[in-house]
Amino acid sequence: MTTGNRLVAVDWGTSSLRGALLDADGRVLDEQSHPRGILGVAPGGFAAVFDELFGPWMRAEDGTRCLVSGMAGSRQGWVEAPYCPCPAGLDDVRAHIIDIDSGQASRVSIVPGLSHEHDGVPDVMRGEEVQIFGAMTLTGLRDALFVLPGTHNKWARVEGGRVTGFRTSMTGEFYALLAQRSILARTIDAEAPLDEAAFRDGVARAANGAGLLHNAFGARTLALFERRSAGALASYLSGVLIGEELRAQPLQVQGPLVLVGAPQLAARYALALQSLGVASRTLGAEATWAGLHALASR
Amino acid sequence: MTTGNRLVAVDWGTSSLRGALLDADGRVLDEQSHPRGILGVAPGGFAAVFDELFGPWMRAEDGTRCLVSGMAGSRQGWVEAPYCPCPAGLDDVRAHIIDIDSGQASRVSIVPGLSHEHDGVPDVMRGEEVQIFGAMTLTGLRDALFVLPGTHNKWARVEGGRVTGFRTSMTGEFYALLAQRSILARTIDAEAPLDEAAFRDGVARAANGAGLLHNAFGARTLALFERRSAGALASYLSGVLIGEELRAQPLQVQGPLVLVGAPQLAARYALALQSLGVASRTLGAEATWAGLHALASR
Numbered sequence: 001m002t003t004g005n006r007l008v009a010v011d012w013g014t015s016s017l018r019g020a021l022l023d024a025d026g027r028v029l030d031e032q033s034h035p036r037g038i039l040g041v042a043p044g045g046f047a048a049v050f051d052e053l054f055g056p057w058m059r060a061e062d063g064t065r066c067l068v069s070g071m072a073g074s075r076q077g078w079v080e081a082p083y084c085p086c087p088a089g090l091d092d093v094r095a096h097i098i099d100i101d102s103g104q105a106s107r108v109s110i111v112p113g114l115s116h117e118h119d120g121v122p123d124v125m126r127g128e129e130v131q132i133f134g135a136m137t138l139t140g141l142r143d144a145l146f147v148l149p150g151t152h153n154k155w156a157r158v159e160g161g162r163v164t165g166f167r168t169s170m171t172g173e174f175y176a177l178l179a180q181r182s183i184l185a186r187t188i189d190a191e192a193p194l195d196e197a198a199f200r201d202g203v204a205r206a207a208n209g210a211g212l213l214h215n216a217f218g219a220r221t222l223a224l225f226e227r228r229s230a231g232a233l234a235s236y237l238s239g240v241l242i243g244e245e246l247r248a249q250p251l252q253v254q255g256p257l258v259l260v261g262a263p264q265l266a267a268r269y270a271l272a273l274q275s276l277g278v279a280s281r282t283l284g285a286e287a288t289w290a291g292l293h294a295l296a297s298r
Numbered sequence: 299m300t301t302g303n304r305l306v307a308v309d310w311g312t313s314s315l316r317g318a319l320l321d322a323d324g325r326v327l328d329e330q331s332h333p334r335g336i337l338g339v340a341p342g343g344f345a346a347v348f349d350e351l352f353g354p355w356m357r358a359e360d361g362t363r364c365l366v367s368g369m370a371g372s373r374q375g376w377v378e379a380p381y382c383p384c385p386a387g388l389d390d391v392r393a394h395i396i397d398i399d400s401g402q403a404s405r406v407s408i409v410p411g412l413s414h415e416h417d418g419v420p421d422v423m424r425g426e427e428v429q430i431f432g433a434m435t436l437t438g439l440r441d442a443l444f445v446l447p448g449t450h451n452k453w454a455r456v457e458g459g460r461v462t463g464f465r466t467s468m469t470g471e472f473y474a475l476l477a478q479r480s481i482l483a484r485t486i487d488a489e490a491p492l493d494e495a496a497f498r499d500g501v502a503r504a505a506n507g508a509g510l511l512h513n514a515f516g517a518r519t520l521a522l523f524e525r526r527s528a529g530a531l532a533s534y535l536s537g538v539l540i541g542e543e544l545r546a547q548p549l550q551v552q553g554p555l556v557l558v559g560a561p562q563l564a565a566r567y568a569l570a571l572q573s574l575g576v577a578s579r580t581l582g583a584e585a586t587w588a589g590l591h592a593l594a595s596r
Contacts, residue, residue, distance in 0.1 A: 118508070121503065121520060122522070122525075124519055152481075152515065170512075177476075181475055182471055183450075209546065213468050213542060213543050214465050214467045214546060216468055217421070217450065218421075221419060225420050247509065248511070
């Protein structure tokens with residue numbers, strides 16, 4: 001698969017921005033990342049930030065184009081790229097790509113996110129769809145469950161090479177709120193390294209059916225009764241949350257389960273899945289570049 | 299039921315303090331409340347605060363005694379009163395009451411909280427046990443499910459007049475964190491009055507089995523797609539949380555369900571229970587005074 005030209009691949013998120021210069025075959029020639037997420041860019045300021053960071057790559061070789069994924073396509077971003085509804089394969093997403101009139105010869109385009117409706121309530125992703133397409137390309141899988149841990153995790157079902165449905169879980173945000181802002185914060189050391197045994201105990205606890213609102217309180221009472229250290233309780237709480245996320249997912253899917261995300265967080269999911277008897281494999285940031293390259297290819 | 303003497307009944311919580319002067323038959327002669335919870339009292343300063351606020355009542359009539367319930371009996375309170383384990387009736391709790399050496403002729407005593415263990419994880423309450431005993435006295439019920447909404451809600455099973463088990467849910471704290479500190483805060487008006495239809499929709503949504511981590515995100519996407527107003531979304535989120543709490547409770551109990559708590563919050567629980575076909579009745583602050591009077595009586 002080739003684009004015929006170089007591609008500047010950009011993942012422009014809420015709080016950070018990553019970019020890679022890819023050759024026609026998708027090989028990474030150069031990479032950069034900056035703490036300049038869309039929340040730090042003034043309205044109307046996107047083109048200037050883009051030119052400052054990526055202009056040199058865009059002008060280095062004729063015909064270089066750029067694809068931007070992530071929150072840059074949201075209403076608060078550069079140009080709004082309306083969501084592509086599921087089921088959605090590469091061609092469906094390509095048809096929703098929005099070109100930006102950047103006043104330059106080079107083409108800059110925005111990749112839309114995906115939307116999916118469950119019983120009258122919409123769900124959305126922006127950026128993760130590119131990781132999913134990249135993971136499909138890298139693994140060759142066309143039927144699988146892709147799990148993308150993060151602040152707002154996505155579980156996406158892929159059938160015949162198309163995303164047929166997905167579900168967001170606010171697990172990462174709940175963990176940050178509980179560990180830093182709730183009563184649990186008083187007796188938890190959120191900076192401690194992972195305590196695998198405590199984490200597994202939390203995962204097992206989540207399976208009791210008593211619900212997250214109750215099980216989270218166990219991280220408080222175990223401290224009150226001095227049954228666990230502050231470091232172990234951070235891992236326990238993480239296990240309770242990830243266990244709750246797994247409890248509520250339809251894990252009985254056709255095909256394998258692929259984790260895509262930051263290595264440390266993905267490792268926690270792999271551990272939790274393993275304790276439930278579910279095997280998984282893990283991909284990292286390379287999935288984003290592979291996905292943007294696949295979308296740019298004809 | 300009579301104490302033979304006047305009773306100063308005090309509910310000393312984390313952020314506030316309420317007191318009532320009761321006659322020998324438990325009738326309220328006077329009441330006061332202050333924003334002087336235990337977090338606002340310096341270590342060693344409890345006796346002085348108590349004397350300032352309640353000394354006049356204590357000295358007005360010989361033989362007046364005082365019972366203090368709530369967080370004043372915690373490790374961070376006046377004197378630690380170790381938890382009384384379940385099952386626990388009035389006599390069990392009485393046997394765990396701690397007298398304070400206040401240097402005065404009048405007796406001041408601290409009521410212990412209750413503890414209960416589920417599968418190796420303890421659960422605790424402090425103050426709610428008094429409301430439960432009061433609600434038993436006021437209703438005459440000796441077999442019922444008592445539900446006490448608040449920051450950390452308690453569901454207590456009472457059989458034969460004893461609390462045989464209970465469960466804490468952090469529903470109130472989760473709501474505050476999500477409505478004020480999470481991404482949902484951007485598109486929710488937490489000050490809006492209750493929107494009953496949106497609240498019921500949230501309760502119904504929680505029953506879908508997809509879990510709170512996912513269902514809470516619906517309060518974000520419904521705003522993104524402009525399907526609900528910011529005020530309605532606060533009620534929807536409240537419904538999702540209370541619905542999740544109800545979903546995870548064993549509602550099939552012997553006897554009736556009694557709500558004890560602040561009227562507006564209790565009304566939400568009554569509404570949510572009603573939408574699930576469960577009848578309830580509600581008691582308010584009077585349960586605390588009735589409970590302390592029952593504990594003081596012989």
